[in-house]
Amino acid sequence: MKISVERGVLLKAVGQAQSVVERRNTIPILANVLIEAEGDTVSFRATDLDIEVVDKAAAQVERPGATTVSATTLHEIVRKLPDGALVTLADDGTAGRLTVEAGRSNFSLATLPKEDFPVMASSEYESNFTAAAPVLRRLFDKSKFAISTEETRYYLNGVYMHVAESEGATVLRCVATDGHRLARIDADLPQNAENLPGVIVPRKAVAELRKLLDDDEMQIAVSVSETKVRFATPEITLTSKVIDGTFPDYTRVIPQGNSRKLEVDASEFAKAVDRVATVSSERSRAVKLALDEDRLVLSVNAPDSGAAEEELAVAYSDERLEIGFNAKYLLEIAGQVDRENAVFMFNSAQDPTLMREGNDQSAVYVVMPMRV
Incomplete structure (x- = not known):
């Protein structure tokens, strides 16, 4: 040669x-x-x-x-x-x-x-369709932060890609969760993707796939079987085994009845959380949100390292609420918001909180509260 x-x-x-x-x-x-x-x-x-x-x-x-x-x-x-x-x-x-x-x-x-050299055996793919790179990039980028790193719950170590129903429409959906937070992202169903079997794309494959998705003009050929998934451009073909396990019924975790609504500038919120979390203990990284009429007070009280407090003007008109979260989880979720406003829907200090980007229902995030 x-x-x-x-x-x-x-x-x-x-x-x-x-x-x-x-x-x-x-x-x-x-x-x-x-x-x-x-x-x-x-x-x-x-x-x-x-x-x-x-x-x-x-x-x-x-x-x-x-x-x-x-x-x-x-x-x-x-x-x-x-x-x-x-x-x-x-x-x-x-x-x-x-x-x-x-x-x-x-x-x-x-x-x-x-x-x-071992060459991966070719598979009979049940579903073959084409999706634009920006569509796949959004689905995987916005969900991958919630992938679990716990090896014992191996079926959560990836992004669950499947076909789902949403408000009367059939969508292509990616979901990831680690039990503390969850991301559910929808996109219009590509042509010929109706028979897509639900597969869990492993964390490493998600990271490698990201390198194929930078060109906004690129169309990605996607092939899926029960055991493998393949993403291909004219130059690069990425083939991965899928995780052999059953993804849990995530719909039970997404709260339906949360009625207390907080609307906040996503970027300002993320910066404020980051600032007050500076003094939180590394172990818990707990930050408390105190909500009152159009007012949010973020606070951290760590006996070992100190205390911090910051106030934000927000849109909130429900009864007073105090709720605690892991600062890292809040930051990761706030970091997914492309629009100006993040909308949080609360029920109580003990129940999961739902977050979305403005009025967009195609990206939904859930985060579990913690005691503070």
């Missing part, structure tokens, strides 16, 4: 691949990227056995072929090469070495046989 690729193109392709590779591997081949050159393209394939990413790039292919080399080492070399350099990758197919040349730089890297 012998190919020449522009440094910037190579860096992007190898960077996408090496981010999937686990740092500590018991199987040496999993630390490698599979390079396959044919025609006028080269593909870089990496996997951790749960996720596989394939990135295709344009290249001058002098000799077609395939080999595997350390993903991290190749990425570091390409990263340190000068901008605009033409990089040549070559192996003679026998010596177990890949040479990397650019200008006066020359590297020789150990390779492993391409036959040993």
Whole structure:
């Protein structure tokens, strides 16, 4: 194999691949990227056995072929090469070495046989549809903060993507929860997505998917089966196993009868929470909200470190209410608001609180209160 690729193109392709590779591997081949050159393209394939990413790039292919080399080492070399350099990758197919040349730089890297590289078995996908990158970006970006990190509740370690009914319309919905907070985001159902089986997309796959969604003009081909999910652009294909578990009935957690309404400038609210939380104890990070007629007082009282209080002008006309929250959860939820106003709906100091962005019903957040 012998190919020449522009440094910037190579860096992007190898960077996408090496981010999937686990740092500590018991199987040496999993630390490698599979390079396959044919025609006028080269593909870089990496996997951790749960996720596989394939990135295709344009290249001058002098000799077609395939080999595997350390993903991290190749990425570091390409990263340190000068901008605009033409990089040549070559192996003679026998010596177990890949040479990397650019200008006066020359590297020789150990390779492993391409036959040993595990390629994820292709799946029969039950649902195939196309969605615009901004739609998927919104669904996953606004829900992923609520993914649980508790390994024992593995079925909460991802975003539940499924088809749901909302106010008489069928929508594509993403939900994540860790038991303390919940995010439920809806988008118009893409064409041909009606038969989508509900799947839990793992946390790592959600993070890798984000890299495919930066181009607002891009259309993403989505394929889903009971065991796998695949997101593809013309250059990159990301395939992931889905979490084998049942996502809990989240609808029971979303409060329906909360009637006390608080409307507040989302950005001002987030900044105020952040300021008063500075003195809260690291363990609880508790902040108290005291609500009265058009007035919100945020306060923290931490015996070990001090106290803080800040008042905000808000729209609130119900009876007085005092309720406590984890400051981190409040900040993460307030950080999802794209519109000017955040609307909180309360019931009592013990019940879950619902939050949405203005009058938009397509993004709903729930946060559990805590004693303060």
